[in-house]
Amino acid sequence: MPVYYPPPATGGAVLAYLGNGDGTFTLKSTTPISTFDYYLVLADFNHDGILDFASSGNSLALGNGDGTFQTPTPIIPNFPYCQFTGIATGDLNNDGWPDLAISCYSGENIYVLLNNQSGGFTQSTVRTKMLPFGILLSDLNLDGNLDAVIPVATNGGVLVYLGNGKGGLTFEESFKDSIGVGPITVADINGDGFPDIAYDEEGTLAISLGIGNGKFEPAYYLGTGPLPTYLLTENLHGQSPTAGVPDIVAPDGSGGVMVLTNTTKIKTTETSTENLWPTW
Numbered sequence: 001m002p003v004y005y006p007p008p009a010t011g012g013a014v015l016a017y018l019g020n021g022d023g024t025f026t027l028k029s030t031t032p033i034s035t036f037d038y039y040l041v042l043a044d045f046n047h048d049g050i051l052d053f054a055s056s057g058n059s060l061a062l063g064n065g066d067g068t069f070q071t072p073t074p075i076i077p078n079f080p081y082c083q084f085t086g087i088a089t090g091d092l093n094n095d096g097w098p099d100l101a102i103s104c105y106s107g108e109n110i111y112v113l114l115n116n117q118s119g120g121f122t123q124s125t126v127r128t129k130m131l132p133f134g135i136l137l138s139d140l141n142l143d144g145n146l147d148a149v150i151p152v153a154t155n156g157g158v159l160v161y162l163g164n165g166k167g168g169l170t171f172e173e174s175f176k177d178s179i180g181v182g183p184i185t186v187a188d189i190n191g192d193g194f195p196d197i198a199y200d201e202e203g204t205l206a207i208s209l210g211i212g213n214g215k216f217e218p219a220y221y222l223g224t225g226p227l228p229t230y231l232l233t234e235n236l237h238g239q240s241p242t243a244g245v246p247d248i249v250a251p252d253g254s255g256g257v258m259v260l261t262n263t264t265k266i267k268t269t270e271t272s273t274e275n276l277w278p279t280w
Helices: none
Strands: 012-019 025-033 040-043 052-055 059-061 084-090 099-104 109-115 121-127 136-138 147-151 157-163 169-176 184-187 196-200 204-208 220-223 232-234 247-251 257-260
Touching: 040 084, 052 084, 084 136, 136 184, 147 169, 147 184, 184 232
Parallel strands: none
Antiparallel strands: 012 025, 040 052, 052 059, 084 099, 099 109, 109 121, 136 147, 147 157, 157 169, 184 196, 196 204, 204 220, 232 247, 247 257
């Protein structure tokens, strides 16, 4: 997932490291990128079976299949200039091809780029009227269509937009707070089958549990380390991956890492629809 603190605009390159199978990696390629290519996603955008990368700064680099990439080209011509804060990929119109969504802080917009299956993309704009810090895609209401979760700087908080399966996004609800929102993640944290939202509020982790229809419970709060830069969810303490109760890892700006171990007890009653509250 992207980090929601834009790095200095120094330009640079995308470095690709191939795994050696023993926990070590070897640098395979260095692909120059522009000063605005802050955030990257990987997907097979041209359906050739090889991973490519796309950036928030309107760059698309096709993979060669050996860990190297072709020279980046514009995703679309004349893409609006703005302060990019995130990029996400997924099949937004259910045609089997990966699309893109890019958040623009200075323009208060989300740009949806639908894959035209011919090497290009078609752009549409979602006006948020707030300052988006990034974007995540997930099926929040379990209808088979990807939805969008957008952290915003305006009064702090999170916006939820529901997808229509055709590339459109419609505002559903928002969670507002007086504290600015930092890193954010979407995962089924309590094992009830519904996606939940976890986001940092300047060292406090807010968790809003999904109720399965694109809406969420009021947040409850846990402490994290200072200035978390990511929120990662992974099964770390030996529970079954199918249990659906991931732990949360929060690397922070001081060089430390906090791990929150999920000890939620999963009910096995088939008729139970209770939304369980995780314990840590």
